[in-house]
Amino acid sequence: MxxxxxxxxxxxxxxxxxxxxxxxxxxxxxxxxxxxxxxxxxxxxxxxxxxxxxxxxxxxxxxxxxxxxxxxxxxxxxxxxxxxxxxxxxxxxxxxxxxxxxxxxxxxxxxxxxxxxxxxxxxxxxxxxxxxxxxxxxxxxxxxxxxxxxxxxxxxxxxxxxxxxxxxxxxxxxxxxxxxxxxxxxxxxxxxxxxxxxxxxxxxxxxxxxxxxxxxxxxxxxxxxxxxxxxxxxxxxxxxxxxxxxxxxxxxxxxxxxxxxxxxxxxxxxxxxxxxxxxxxxxxxxxxxxxxxxxxxxxxxxxGKSQVMNRSFNRLHLGNTYGAFGSITRVRYEVVVQGANDPDGPWREYEFKVKPGDPARRPPQVAPYHLRLDWLMWFVAINPSYGSTWLPRFLRALLRNEPQVLALLRHNPFPDAPPKLVKADLYRYRFTTRRELRETGNYWVRSWASDLVPPLTLDDLAGRG
Structure with a gap:
């Protein structure tokens, strides 16, 4: 039948x-x-x-x-x-x-x-x-x-x-x-x-x-x-x-x-x-x-004329619409997070597991595995509002050396005691040319672009996030 x-x-x-x-x-x-x-x-x-x-x-x-x-x-x-x-x-x-x-x-x-x-x-x-x-x-x-x-x-x-x-x-x-x-x-x-x-x-x-x-x-x-x-x-x-x-x-x-x-x-x-x-x-x-x-x-x-990407129309995530990269950014910005024990420094950088940080580090292969914090940091660099619900909490965790959050990072520059200050800056990144790679060994060239989060202490972050 x-x-x-x-x-x-x-x-x-x-x-x-x-x-x-x-x-x-x-x-x-x-x-x-x-x-x-x-x-x-x-x-x-x-x-x-x-x-x-x-x-x-x-x-x-x-x-x-x-x-x-x-x-x-x-x-x-x-x-x-x-x-x-x-x-x-x-x-x-x-x-x-x-x-x-x-x-x-x-x-x-x-x-x-x-x-x-x-x-x-x-x-x-x-x-x-x-x-x-x-x-x-x-x-x-x-x-x-x-x-x-x-x-x-x-x-x-x-x-x-x-x-x-x-x-x-x-x-x-x-x-x-x-x-x-x-x-x-x-x-x-x-x-x-x-x-x-x-x-x-x-x-x-x-x-x-x-x-x-x-x-x-x-x-x-x-x-x-x-x-x-x-x-x-x-x-x-x-x-x-x-x-x-x-x-x-x-x-x-x-x-x-x-x-x-x-x-x-x-x-x-x-x-x-x-x-x-x-x-x-x-x-x-x-x-x-x-x-x-x-x-x-x-x-x-x-x-429709107002097509959206990656939308679920029901709570069961069935019959969804998909799409990717409807817009392309022309310039790469990265959030660089640093800590220090004094406003005059030295400022030491936190390294993420996969997102660009150290210019000398070759981008790693992680897919099909997914590192979620690294992906969200890319969005924050485009629009800081993407971090509104969690970025203050992230910075506070760094000021407390909280192990659960630090486990999401590749390198903690303050392994013995947490810093007294943290900040986040925006840097512009671009790939090195063949000549630049040969001469410096770096995969990226980066330059400071702007402040994202000014230096903050635990007291500054009290009650936020």
């Missing part, structure tokens, strides 16, 4: 998608465990306990509305790690167990995202939740994948790519005059070890890259819905583009997850598999109907 719903030719696609999504979940939970004490813990910059006191469950559904202690946060994180590992072997489970395991993963991670505040306001969080929700209904390897879920994964990939292409074309003029990559590799949030190489590629090649990007994001997504092998070719083009982006910068797991979605469009020789059980098929069709209804909001957003 349900043979029309079966798509055994996507058995390989299901294997790739489910195992890669389980890997991204694992990265997300490990990232949470390593960073939540300084960001969301009871002594963190924006404690979950305070958040759930003022934000009701209906606005931010989360397990942390029931308990929000640090032990409970750690327990949810470790539970996510264990279930992510179990998901790698879930193909052996019966259909009902598959559903429960993947649904539990989604509940655990959505509980984190919904109370994660500014640290979890990135598009790849909603993308992971929406992808993870759809994987619930792919089913284990011993039944045929439902074709409608494969279509929904392709529709999600379409929104990711086409939404990003539209926001670029409608946004910054540098995407239309093909000069965006004259700046982007140098000014992106977290450069990687090869970003400087990409920045100094010949400018005509940069224009070719932009044209290729427009084609990949504005034309290729439509081919995902063409008969095979066209859809597979389209998916391979998207995968190649994502690998190029992985080499050029650190974008957390956005590129890995987009690559994962592209695998959903790749078909192989069909294998003999039983059709999904009737109750499961009915459930899959109900979910499909839900996503058909939810499609109204992202479609309206993409077709």
């Amino acid at each position: 349900w043979h029309w719903l079966s798509a055994p030719e996507y058995q390989g696609a299901r294997f790739a998608v489910t195992h890669l999504v389980a890997l991204v979940y694992l990265i997300g939970f490990v990232s949470f465990l390593r960073q939540f004490p300084g960001l969301l813990g009871s002594d963190g910059l924006t404690p979950v306990a305070r958040f759930v006191e003022r934000v009701p469950f209906r606005r931010a559904p989360s397990l942390f509305h029931f308990r929000s202690s640090d032990r409970w946060l750690a327990g949810v994180g470790w539970a996510g790690v264990v279930v992510s590992l179990l998901a790698q072997v879930a193909d052996l489970a019966p259909v009902w167990a598959w559903l429960l395991l993947w649904a539990l993963l989604w509940v655990l991670y959505s509980s984190i995202v919904n109370v994660g505040q500014v640290w979890y306001g990135f598009g790849w969080e909603s993308l992971l939740l929406e992808t993870g929700f759809l994987v619930i209904f792919l089913g284990p390897a011993h039944v045929a994948p439902p074709v409608v879920v494969v279509w929904l994964l392709c529709w999600l990939l379409f929104r990711v790519e086409f939404g990003a292409g539209l926001i670029k074309l409608r946004g910054d003029s540098c995407w239309r005059d093909l000069t965006a990559l004259h700046y982007h590799h140098e000014t992106q949030p977290v450069p990687g070890p090869l970003s400087r190489f990409f920045h100094w590629l010949p400018r005509p090649l940069h224009k070719v890259e932009v044209v290729a990007n427009h084609g990949t994001q504005l034309v290729v997504p439509f081919l995902l819905f063409f008969p095979q092998p066209v859809a597979t070719v389209a998916a391979l083009i998207i995968i190649a583009t994502q690998l190029w982006l992985m080499l050029s910068g650190n974008f957390a797991w956005l590129n890995l997850l987009t690559t994962t979605l592209a695998f959903a469009a790749i078909s192989t020789s069909p294998v003999t598999l039983p059709d999904p059980p009737g109750w499961f098929a009915v459930l899959v069709l109900a979910v499909t109907a839900l996503f058909v209804v939810l499609a109204y909001w992202p479609v309206r957003n993409m077709l």
Whole structure:
């Protein structure tokens, strides 16, 4: 009866998608465990306990509305790690167990995202939740994948790519005059070890890259819905583009997850598999109907004149709209945080784990891992209001040498006793030329631009943040 719903030719696609999504979940939970004490813990910059006191469950559904202690946060994180590992072997489970395991993963991670505040306001969080929700209904390897879920994964990939292409074309003029990559590799949030190489590629090649990007994001997504092998070719083009982006910068797991979605469009020789059980098929069709209804909001957003990026239209993070880099900054500014025991100095600099600081330090590769404080510091350099809810608390933590917050940094220049003063300045950064790198060994040239936060003591920060 349900043979029309079966798509055994996507058995390989299901294997790739489910195992890669389980890997991204694992990265997300490990990232949470390593960073939540300084960001969301009871002594963190924006404690979950305070958040759930003022934000009701209906606005931010989360397990942390029931308990929000640090032990409970750690327990949810470790539970996510264990279930992510179990998901790698879930193909052996019966259909009902598959559903429960993947649904539990989604509940655990959505509980984190919904109370994660500014640290979890990135598009790849909603993308992971929406992808993870759809994987619930792919089913284990011993039944045929439902074709409608494969279509929904392709529709999600379409929104990711086409939404990003539209926001670029409608946004910054540098995407239309093909000069965006004259700046982007140098000014992106977290450069990687090869970003400087990409920045100094010949400018005509940069224009070719932009044209290729427009084609990949504005034309290729439509081919995902063409008969095979066209859809597979389209998916391979998207995968190649994502690998190029992985080499050029650190974008957390956005590129890995987009690559994962592209695998959903790749078909192989069909294998003999039983059709999904009737109750499961009915459930899959109900979910499909839900996503058909939810499609109204992202479609309206993409077709409207005031398109927005990375917006969830509901508390469940389903049927979202996506997009990235609708505007490109032309000059890179970095927040440099320093401490001292005397107003006349010497001032010693705090080093972050990945964001540019010491000009001699080569940008590291961290993606698909995500360092949330470093990303937010990039936004603060663009507009200080991005740090309004947590930057005073961060500076106060430095003046107290609070271990949870200092663990988010690469280097504390005051290991024995905290400084009496801290300040934050804005510096302009640019990549060194080949000659400058050869002569100085530095990857960056920086110059002081302006004050951001004047020298402050603990007394100055009393009652702030």
